[in-house]
Amino acid sequence: MDATGAWPLPFWIAHRGAGKLAPENTLAAFRLGARHGYRAFECDVKLSRDGVPFLLHDATLDRTTPERGLAAERDWSELSRLDAGGWHGRSYAGEPLPSLDSIAGFSLANGHALNIELKPTPGEELRTGQMVGREVLRLWADAASRPLLSSFRPEALLGAAETAPELPRALLLDALKPGWLEQARGLGCVAVVTHYPLMDAATVATIHAAGLRALVYTVNDPASARWLIASGVDGIITDAVDRFSPAEPR
Ligand code: G3P
Numbered sequence: 001m002d003a004t005g006a007w008p009l010p011f012w013i014a015h016r017g018a019g020k021l022a023p024e025n026t027l028a029a030f031r032l033g034a035r036h037g038y039r040a041f042e043c044d045v046k047l048s049r050d051g052v053p054f055l056l057h058d059a060t061l062d063r064t065t066p067e068r069g070l071a072a073e074r075d076w077s078e079l080s081r082l083d084a085g086g087w088h089g090r091s092y093a094g095e096p097l098p099s100l101d102s103i104a105g106f107s108l109a110n111g112h113a114l115n116i117e118l119k120p121t122p123g124e125e126l127r128t129g130q131m132v133g134r135e136v137l138r139l140w141a142d143a144a145s146r147p148l149l150s151s152f153r154p155e156a157l158l159g160a161a162e163t164a165p166e167l168p169r170a171l172l173l174d175a176l177k178p179g180w181l182e183q184a185r186g187l188g189c190v191a192v193v194t195h196y197p198l199m200d201a202a203t204v205a206t207i208h209a210a211g212l213r214a215l216v217y218t219v220n221d222p223a224s225a226r227w228l229i230a231s232g233v234d235g236i237i238t239d240a241v242d243r244f245s246p247a248e249p250r
């Protein structure tokens with residue numbers, strides 16, 4: 001298995017749109033991140049009951065909408081009417097959950113790069129990877145650069161590799177368990193994205209020696225960022241879009 005897509009991302013990547021300054025994973029967050037100079041965005045994508053890819057971090061609607069329960073038990077016609085902004089503050093009330101389709105439109109119109117994290121509802125891993133992969137190929141059909149697909153869930157990456165082998169893939173890691181690098185290579189990944197305390201110069205060197213890129217999430221303090229940059233990482237995912245300027249030299 002081989003992911004042949006070109007590397008699509010600049011160094012600085014805004015987490016969930018614009019991190020914590022706007023409601024995560026909404027178009028409002030992407031707009032805010034873009035106003036801070038960000039040109040690349042990470043977002044979490046899962047499937048509605050009727051198979052529409054849309055942005056939501058949690059499996060349930062509880063934290064970021066007025067509704068309760070699993071998002072995957074509802075059709076997109078219902079999910080698309082929910083308020084995904086009011087929980088964050090009154091100024092964002094009524095902000096909808098975006099479909100991947102609408103985020104693709106925004107990203108393509110503005111020349112933004114995307115890191116789509118496959119965030120399957122438990123039990124939906126393979127199907128989520130398959131359907132998001134297919135949908136990304138359709139939405140970015142004419143684009144010069146296409147999104148990086150990442151996931152903590154190997155089955156989701158396998159699904160994406162089935163339907164969209166040409167899209168670049170990355171394995172997300174919240175621990176470095178024995179065999180992590182072999183797993184990333186076996187999944188045909190072009191990058192490994194770790195929780196940032198796991199990364200150091202030796203780990204970066206190991207990843208680079210395997211021909212992969214080394215990225216980290218979610219770095220919000222300048223001292224950690226400086227240390228990781230000195231360690232040689234290839235990209236940083238951050239909430240702190242008001243603190244780190246992609247325009248400044250590293
Ligand atoms: O993709 C990196 C990061 O978003 C993974 O953690 O929980 O914020 O989706 P989480």
Ligand code: MG
Pocket residue numbers: 042043044117
């Ligand atoms: Mg994420």
